[in-house]
Amino acid sequence: MNQNNLLETLDELPVGIVLLNGTDIEWQNAVIRGGISRDDRHPEEIRAVFIELARTHASEPRSIPSTFFLGGENYFPGVHSSPEATVMLLMPEHDCATLFPELARLRQLCFDLEEIFRHSFDGIFVADGSGVTLMVNEGCERNYDLKAADMIGRHVSEFEQKGLIRPVIAQQVARTGQRISTTQRTHTGKTIMVTGIPLFDAVGKVRKVVINSRDTTELLQLQDALAQAKADLQRVDAEIEALRLQNLKVDGLVLHSEPMQRIASLAARVAKVDATVLITGHSGVGKDVIARLIHRESPRANGPLIKINCGALPRDLLESELFGYEPGAFTGAQKQGKSGLIELAHRGTLFLDEIGDLPLDLQVKLLQVLQDRVIVRLGGTQPISVDVRVIAATNRDLKSMVAERAFRDDLFYRLNVVPIAVPPLAARKDDIAPLVLQFASEFNARYGLTRTFSEQAIALMLAHDWLGNVRELRNVVERAIVTSEGDLIGPEFLDGVLPGELLDEEPSTFRQRVERFERRLIEDAMRKHGNTREVARALGLSQSSVVRKLRLGK
Ligand SMILES: Nc1ncnc2c1ncn2[C@@H]1O[C@H](COP(=O)(O)OP(=O)(O)OP(=O)(O)O)[C@@H](O)[C@H]1O
Numbered sequence: 001m002n003q004n005n006l007l008e009t010l011d012e013l014p015v016g017i018v019l020l021n022g023t024d025i026e027w028q029n030a031v032i033r034g035g036i037s038r039d040d041r042h043p044e045e046i047r048a049v050f051i052e053l054a055r056t057h058a059s060e061p062r063s064i065p066s067t068f069f070l071g072g073e074n075y076f077p078g079v080h081s082s083p084e085a086t087v088m089l090l091m092p093e094h095d096c097a098t099l100f101p102e103l104a105r106l107r108q109l110c111f112d113l114e115e116i117f118r119h120s121f122d123g124i125f126v127a128d129g130s131g132v133t134l135m136v137n138e139g140c141e142r143n144y145d146l147k148a149a150d151m152i153g154r155h156v157s158e159f160e161q162k163g164l165i166r167p168v169i170a171q172q173v174a175r176t177g178q179r180i181s182t183t184q185r186t187h188t189g190k191t192i193m194v195t196g197i198p199l200f201d202a203v204g205k206v207r208k209v210v211i212n213s214r215d216t217t218e219l220l221q222l223q224d225a226l227a228q229a230k231a232d233l234q235r236v237d238a239e240i241e242a243l244r245l246q247n248l249k250v251d252g253l254v255l256h257s258e259p260m261q262r263i264a265s266l267a268a269r270v271a272k273v274d275a276t277v278l279i280t281g282h283s284g285v286g287k288d289v290i291a292r293l294i295h296r297e298s299p300r301a302n303g304p305l306i307k308i309n310c311g312a313l314p315r316d317l318l319e320s321e322l323f324g325y326e327p328g329a330f331t332g333a334q335k336q337g338k339s340g341l342i343e344l345a346h347r348g349t350l351f352l353d354e355i356g357d358l359p360l361d362l363q364v365k366l367l368q369v370l371q372d373r374v375i376v377r378l379g380g381t382q383p384i385s386v387d388v389r390v391i392a393a394t395n396r397d398l399k400s401m402v403a404e405r406a407f408r409d410d411l412f413y414r415l416n417v418v419p420i421a422v423p424p425l426a427a428r429k430d431d432i433a434p435l436v437l438q439f440a441s442e443f444n445a446r447y448g449l450t451r452t453f454s455e456q457a458i459a460l461m462l463a464h465d466w467l468g469n470v471r472e473l474r475n476v477v478e479r480a481i482v483t484s485e486g487d488l489i490g491p492e493f494l495d496g497v498l499p500g501e502l503l504d505e506e507p508s509t510f511r512q513r514v515e516r517f518e519r520r521l522i523e524d525a526m527r528k529h530g531n532t533r534e535v536a537r538a539l540g541l542s543q544s545s546v547v548r549k550l551r552l553g554k
Pocket residue numbers: 252253254255281282283284285286287288289290353394395438470471474
């Protein structure tokens with residue numbers, strides 16, 4: 001191919017070609033000529049632009065513009081310089097898109113990424129490996145209250161020195177090559193959470209640092225507000241709890257001592273859910289009262305509360321009472337059959353008192369009811385669904401009964417979901433005086449009297465051990481009120497009402513009081529365990545000292 005042929009071919013190429021020699025345009029092909037003819041500018045002006053492009057390329061090749069506009073069309077310029085000449089190629093953007101569809105996708109991607117960068121709500125700050133700011137987005141301007149123009153090109157240390165941002169982390173990220181997170185304070189008093197991420201080049205050097213920032217001032221304020229709201233809520237809860245306890249007192253319940261306050265508040269809380277409750281405590285401590293309280297505070301309050309004393313009935317009668325029976329189930333049965341108490345407790349609460357006295361075979365039947373929530377009447381086959389909440393109570397030590405196989409462990413665990421142990425009255429002396437006042441007002445109202453207890457009488461009652469617990473106290477108050485000769489009940493009126501021992505005794509020495517107290521403990525344990533060996537084991541004493549201490553009392 002000779003030179004003419006070559007120029008002809010180049011002339012027809014769909015790419016603009018300009019050959020420059022210094023400030024002269026030596027040759028240009030048809031695409032360029034067509035462009036110049038369509039362009040509004042004077043050809044000389046266009047020539048000057050070409051020359052400027054060549055000059056820029058010669059001095060700073062990376063800063064030539066990415067697009068070139070000529071004759072109503074956009075071109076991507078490419079420049080090749082040699083000492084003899086400069087060749088400029090202008091690739092029409094339109095053709096590029098058809099020739100290289102991937103390019104259009106990349107341009108779109110680039111555009112999208114730029115948009116994302118610009119509009120990201122989080123601040124994005126890009127510095128080079130030495131800490132000079134390269135790019136910042138709008139989020140960054142907003143977070144730091146600085147203009148992009150005041151940041152780009154500046155070294156990050158300047159921001160710190162001027163107190164604009166403290167601390168800056170770009171250099172540290174570049175130095176360590178590690179991701180770093182911290183909290184910054186800005187010149188406008190904001191708290192900004194930042195994370196700096198290093199970007200590495202092919203040889204593992206940090207080429208850029210990207211810092212992501214978020215204004216947490218509002219978040220921290222919200223946290224403070226939340227903590228305050230929580231504290232307020234707790235206070236309101238405590239007030240409601242106190243009001244609820246006051247409300248419980250209204251119907252004659254005394255829950256004055258700290259342990260009883262705790263129990264009442266636990267009872268009020270478990271009342272709201274259907275969990276099975278096991279109430280333990282000596283006879284007369286108020287287990288029944290707590291069971292009633294739970295029922296009353298529960299969503300089942302409008303349903304029945306059915307109480308069964310498992311220790312009060314012979315086995316067969318207990319079974320038919322609990323489960324009911326079909327007509328003709330056994331001799332002596334009512335003709336029409338009978339619903340059991342469990343059935344009667346439907347949609348209400350079943351209170352199984354003295355559960356420790358339930359015979360083993362009925363324990364199995366009860367366990368089935370608790371598991372399946374259905375019963376079958378004696379002599380029947382039809383299962384009847386029952387929706388009951390179960391509360392059980394006992395004054396016996398069910399755990400040791402389980403160990404002795406007198407009580408089924410599976411039933412024990414089923415019942416013991418929420419254990420409530422009511423302490424003996426002697427362990428909550430703070431309740432004694434309020435109980436005396438409560439019972440006194442009750443009995444005064446019942447008998448139409450106006451009797452009160454003297455301080456000494458109450459002091460005497462405070463000193464008593466109340467082995468019969470609240471029930472004993474209630475009986476003592478009733479007797480004192482109905483038998484007293486005057487309206488003021490003094491200690492002498494309790495004579496014969498309280499067990500003699502306390503009244504007879506002259507003020508005893510400290511030693512005597514301690515001995516009396518020890519003896520009571522041992523007597524109490526004797527009642528429970530029945531022999532001195534068991535008592536010694538339970539109280540952690542030797543058997544001989546148990547015997548000696550018992551003799552001392554005689
Ligand atoms: N906290 C209390 N406030 C007012 N009265 C109470 C309180 N606790 C118990 N009583 C009264 O004491 C008596 C005995 O209480 P309760 O029947 O609840 O005891 P218990 O532990 O169930 O006894 P038992 O084991 O013998 O069944 C009842 O008359 C009850 O009203």
